[in-house]
Amino acid sequence: METVPSGYCEPTIALVRSRDNRPGPKKVQRLPIGSRRTCQFVQSIDYSWRELFEKADVVSEGAVRDESEGPVYYGSTSVLLATSLYGGGFAESDRDAVMQLLTADPHARVRAVRIACLEAQLRARRSIGAVRAELTIRQDARGVRIDIDVEARVTLEVESTGRRATNSRDSDRKR
16 A cells, blocks of 8 residues: 655545537638628608797706806706697607608707707806707607707807906916
């Protein structure tokens, strides 16, 4: 019987898992030469959008908050383009088409953002600067609804001398 010299451990048998459970190497597959994609181009008439947005039901909420960089307006505006059944300007059967056109036409979405900007300026009771807006377009029981979340810096009022009022950051820069 062999004796194990001191300082050495008895040999142990470690259980090694089978490699069958894990994924093995995979060869790189050949990429296709190209792909095909179809695009749908939409042409809409500005006058028609104007009529729809003039009849729109607009609801807004929001307020000015004092942030470390100055006052900022946070709010949301909901613009409902209603079907003729609810006093709007398009037929109930055209709801899907109007929603698809609205989703595809950037000019129509800009109209909605302009409405939200005007609402923000009215609610802030001061001029607002650059606006960040996020739009969500969805079907509503009464038509198509556009929800616009707005964030805008509130600009400072102009003094009676004609000079612009400055906040502390502006005056620190001049020094």
